[in-house]
Amino acid sequence: MAQPRQHVTPAEYLALEREAATRSEYADGHIFAMAGASRQHNLITANVIRELGTQLRHKPCEVYPSDMRVKVSSTGLYTYPDVVVVCEEPEFEDAELDTLLNPTVLVEVLSQSTADYDRGHKFEQYRTLPSLREVLFVAQDSSHVVHYQRQHDDTWILSETRDANARLAMSSIGAEIPIEEVYAKVRFEEPAGPKAIPS
Secondary structure: OOOOOOOOOHHHHHHHHOOOOOOEEEEOOEEEEOOOOOHHHHHHHHHHHHHHHHHOOOOOOEEEOOOOEEEEOOOOEEEOOOEEEEOOOOOEOOOOOOEEOOOOEEEEEOOOOOHHHHHHHHHHHHOOOOOOOEEEEEOOOOOOEEEEEEOOOOOEEEEEEOOOOOEEEEOOOOEEEEHHHHOOOOOOOOOOOOOOOOO
């Protein structure tokens, strides 16, 4: 994310955002331009949307790509998760129907530049969403998925896997995703090995 512009109100942000050619997020009175996604990021996002969309097609759930803006009402954050699932009647901020208030599941595909923020301060804000039941953080440089599930007492349980043969059970929406499908067609770069020393 680029450096923020000058202080603006939420209404000013939404007016600008709805006319903009590129997407930006909004936090603490500032607009943050979003960087473009890599090939691997886009493949993983598409894979997750395909899997969830197929499994939820006969359920009262909707699956949105990263163009669906989500507002965290308690903090004022406007953001674009990579994948959004809502399994209740969708609630929107206004008649434009482009700012969702009650997501059930959020998925973030991590990059080196955003991973700390996504798993730290942003996740802290996500947890204040009363509707939110599960959050996935998906690495794009290796097979690694971190899964958070909200419990009845409002605590969050973490599980994670690096096993490409594992299946990720998402109990809140009744879906189960094979990790190998999350990373379908994704090629990880081989880590650089030690250089040979001339004899």
